[in-house]
Amino acid sequence: MASSLRHSVNIALFLLFSLASAAQLDPNFYSCSCPNLFSTIKPVVQSAISKEKRMGASLLRLFFHDCFVNGCDGSLLLDNTPNFTGEKNAVPNNQSVRGFDVIDKIKAAVEKACPGVVSCADILAITARGSVVIAEGMQGLQTPTSFDNNYYKNLLSLKGLLHSDQQFFNKGSTDSQVRKYANKPNKFNSDFVAAIIKMDDISPLTGSKGEIRKNCRKINKLK
Secondary structure, three states: OHHHHHHHHHHHHHHHOOOOOOOOOOOOOOOOOOOOHHHHHHHHHHHHHHHOOOHHHHHHHHHHHHHOOOOOOOHHHOOOEOOEOOOOOOOOOOOOOOOHHHHHHHHHHHHHHOOOOOOHHHHHHHHHHHHHHHHHOOOOOOOOOOOOOHHHHHHHOOOOOOHHHHHHHOOOOOHHHHHHHHHOHHHHHHHHHHHHHHHHOOOOOOOOOOOOOOEOOEOOOOO
């Protein structure tokens, strides 16, 4: 999971710092309406990752793919219908993004705790956060399942997993950024947090816009 997770993080960091934050969102938005939200989501994410170590990277990727197509609105989760063609089966996503079943389980748990309160977009964001937190807590000699800055250390050693990875350290404009993250893990961690917050601010639906879907795979029935 480490290589996939850090590859997603790598893309996020280099792209997101060029984006301006478009909204001021409150991280404590659900503190009153759904006070047990985080504790409800965490065990479901932990269970999914314990069964499949790479699932953490997949859940983070779901969040990334949702936000970079018309903003963070949970639209990636919608299934196709005879009258609707969504993002889920688009060429970049078909047979590629995964973890929808985990989101289904999380949504079911959240609906049981706080029915009709938490949006699917916010569930994606919180799930991505939880995936990173859980991955960071796992340790190993080669850090195969941990969230750290070894991705950048490998680039310095010219051991990038993919050719496209190594291009970030190939006598170009991003060399200095790679060196910084390789040598300063705390800087990498703080920048990652800032990048994810910026991504979560890409055209979110607020106020009366959108709807709190009961099932993230489909819109609520029209009255």
